[in-house]
Amino acid sequence: MADAAITVFPVGNGDTILIKLTDDATxxxxxxxxxxxxxxxxxxxxxxxxxxxEELKRDENDRPxxxxxxxTHADQDHCRGFQTSFHTGAPDEYELEEDEPIKILMxxxxxxxxxxxxFDDCPLCDDAKAFKKEVxxxxxxxxxxxxxxDLPGNRLRVIGYGESEETEGLDGITxxxxxxxNLINGSAKDDFSFFVHAPFKRGEEDSDxxxxxxxxxxxxxxxxxxxxxxxxxxLLGGDAPWDLWRALYRxxxxxxxxxxxxxxxxxxxxxxxxxTPYEDNKEPQQSSLDVLGRHREGAFVVASSxxxxxxxxxxxxxxxxxxxxxxxGEAKFFCVGENPSEETPEPLMFTMTSAGPxxxxxxxxxxxxxxxxxxxxxxxxxxxx
Numbered sequence: 414m415a416d417a418a419i420t421v422f423p424v425g426n427g428d429t430i431l432i433k434l435t436d437d438a439t440x441x442x443x444x445x446x447x448x449x450x451x452x453x454x455x456x457x458x459x460x461x462x463x464x465x466x467e468e469l470k471r472d473e474n475d476r477p478x479x480x481x482x483x484x485t486h487a488d489q490d491h492c493r494g495f496q497t498s499f500h501t502g503a504p505d506e507y508e509l510e511e512d513e514p515i516k517i518l519m520x521x522x523x524x525x526x527x528x529x530x531x532f533d534d535c536p537l538c539d540d541a542k543a544f545k546k547e548v549x550x551x552x553x554x555x556x557x558x559x560x561x562x563d564l565p566g567n568r569l570r571v572i573g574y575g576e577s578e579e580t581e582g583l584d585g586i587t588x589x590x591x592x593x594x595n596l597i598n599g600s601a602k603d604d605f606s607f608f609v610h611a612p613f614k615r616g617e618e619d620s621d622x623x624x625x626x627x628x629x630x631x632x633x634x635x636x637x638x639x640x641x642x643x644x645x646x647x648l649l650g651g652d653a654p655w656d657l658w659r660a661l662y663r664x665x666x667x668x669x670x671x672x673x674x675x676x677x678x679x680x681x682x683x684x685x686x687x688x689t690p691y692e693d694n695k696e697p698q699q700s701s702l703d704v705l706g707r708h709r710e711g712a713f714v715v716a717s718s719x720x721x722x723x724x725x726x727x728x729x730x731x732x733x734x735x736x737x738x739x740x741x742g743e744a745k746f747f748c749v750g751e752n753p754s755e756e757t758p759e760p761l762m763f764t765m766t767s768a769g770p771x772x773x774x775x776x777x778x779x780x781x782x783x784x785x786x787x788x789x790x791x792x793x794x795x796x797x798x
Contacts, residue, residue, distance in 0.1 A: 417605065417636050417765040418773065419647060419674070422461045423749045423758035425719045426680040426728055427490035429461050430649070432634065434605050437470055438480045438597055442649060446494030459758055462498050466515055476500075476507055478518040478565065480598035483572070485630040485651030487528050487541040490680075495540040501547040504566025520565035520598040524548050525573040525612050526580045527628035535625055549579075556582050565598060572630050573612040591664075593635075604637040608669050610661050611653065626652040626679065631661065633669055639767040646709070647770070648672035652679040655686055659700035670707045673769045674715065677737060681716035681748070682728035691732055705740045711769055714741050716748040720755045747772075 414435045422429040427445025434440075446461045469477040482499065485491055500507050500516040509515060528545050537545065551569040554562040561567055571580055571587040580587075588594045588609050595606035610631035629651030638644035648670070650658070658678070662670065678685040686697035714737040718729035727733075729748070738746050749761050763770040 417638070417645075418762055419634075419765075419770070420760045420762045421676065421715050421717055421749050422464070422760045423459045423752065424461060424717070425490075425750065426717075427493065428485070428651070428676075428680075428717050430676070430717075431465065431468065433468075434597075434602060436600075436602070438600065438602070439469060440481045440483065440597065441465070441479045442483045443485055443491040443651075444482075444494050444498060445490050445492075446498050459760070462494070462514055464760070465498075465517060469517060472518065472565070474507075476518045477515065478520050480600075481521040481523055481570075482517075482519040483523040483630065484525075484528070484544055485649075486525070486625055486628050487537055487544070488535075488625055488652065489538040489540065491651070492538070492540040492544055496543045500566075501543060502550070503561075504564060507566075518566055519547075521568035521570060522548060522551060523570045523572050523630075525628060525630055526571060526575060526577050527573065527612055529577060529579045530625075530628060552580065552583065555586065563599070568598060570594075572609055574614050606635050608633040608635060610650075610665065610669070611657060613660070624654075626654050626684070627657055629653040629657070629678075631657070633672070636765040638765050641767040643668075643671075644767050645765040645770045646671050646673050648675045650676065650678040652682075652684075654679065654684045654688060655698050655701050656688065658685065658704050659698065662700050662703050667707065670704060671709055672707060672712060673709050674713045674763060675705075675708070675737075677714055677716045677718075677733070680718035680728040681721060681730060681733050681737070683730040683733045684727075686733060686736060691727070691730065695732070697736055702736075705737070708740060709769070711745070712741050713745045713747065713763070713770065713772070715761060716746070716750075718748060719750040721748050721751070 417435050418433050420431040424445040428443035429445050430442040432440040447458055466477050469479055472478050497514055500518050551567055554567055569586055571583050574589055575583045575587040590609050590611055593606045593608050595602045612628050631650045631653050634647040635643055636645040683691045686701045687694055716729055721729040721734050723731045747761055750758050752758055752761050762773040764773045
């Protein structure tokens with residue numbers, strides 16, 4: 414039985430995260446996958462797609478698949494490359510064509526109904542529209558009672574609340590905030606679960622600003638290792654800003670916000686600490702510091718961002734990094750865009766142990782050959798169904 418692990422990929426200011434469980438089940442949270450990373454001359458852009466194709470399991474038809482794909486929210490830096498990397502449409506319509514990257518089958522999709530919300534100042538990008546269209550296809554299957562809705566490639570789960578016209582009738586596959594979820598692609602896990610924190614219903618964020626980041630899915634991943642319950646706790650907050658975290662802190666039990674590894678919200682942005690620009694207010698909100706105070710001994714913070722400089726960028730923000738370092742120490746803070754160097758960043762991998770997550774430095778980085786990965790599976794067009 415393999416160790417459970419989490420891998421955070423270097424994708425600039427954006428998120429692509431792979432969770433692998435002891436039974437080899439996989440969960441991908443978000444994607445910011447650039448097509449030009451297939452260019453083997455492009456050393457600065459890690460080829461996430463080829464890494465995933467090599468890492469993921471294959472089904473009986475030799476199709477790479479992820480057990481659950483989760484979109485935390487619909488900003489472009491969280492769904493870039495969705496159309497080119499993942500199969501959409503019925504699973505029996507899966508096709509592999511020449512000169513095209515092999516696509517990943519999503520056995521199950523997890524989404525928030527807020528994908529249907531309108532944000533006038535920030536319309537959906539093309540990849541978000543493609544994700545929404547695939548969600549709508551699966552919703553229609555479920556609402557019609559079609560038996561195919563339970564097949565891998567058609568499965569669906571609502572994270573948050575389902576009370577909207579678009580998601581009516583999905584109560585049976587909805588997990589609301591305040592609940593734990595251990596059912597992944599039809600399999601109940603006895604050594605892993607997600608505690609769902611958000612999104613709330615619209616208007617419950619305790620926020621003065623209406624923005625897509627407020628709709629982020631926020632999860633605490635909980636791993637049981639060697640009979641040790643809650644051995645590893647990972648806090649994943651998408652781009653949730655400080656006022657959403659304030660609401661979470663007020664609503665949540667202490668144990669549900671504890672963490673051994675925190676993915677710094679919004680790519681190490683100052684927005685986790687304050688909506689007011691840093692130059693106007695250099696004091697972090699107390700609620701944000703309180704959330705950081707829920708860390709356990711030896712905790713890590715990981716920034717999924719480009720390299721962090723002492724400049725005016727936000728994100729990533731230099732002063733935000735310093736706040737995290739105050740909590741966990743310089744040695745426990747990692748920026749993926751600087752690992753091991755800015756010139757050739759590699760994924761950060763943490764293995765789950767009974768004493769907490771441990772950074773895995775023993776495995777060889779998978780800077781795989783994109784051409785080789787594609788040619789192995791695309792010698793000729795293949796059609797299923």
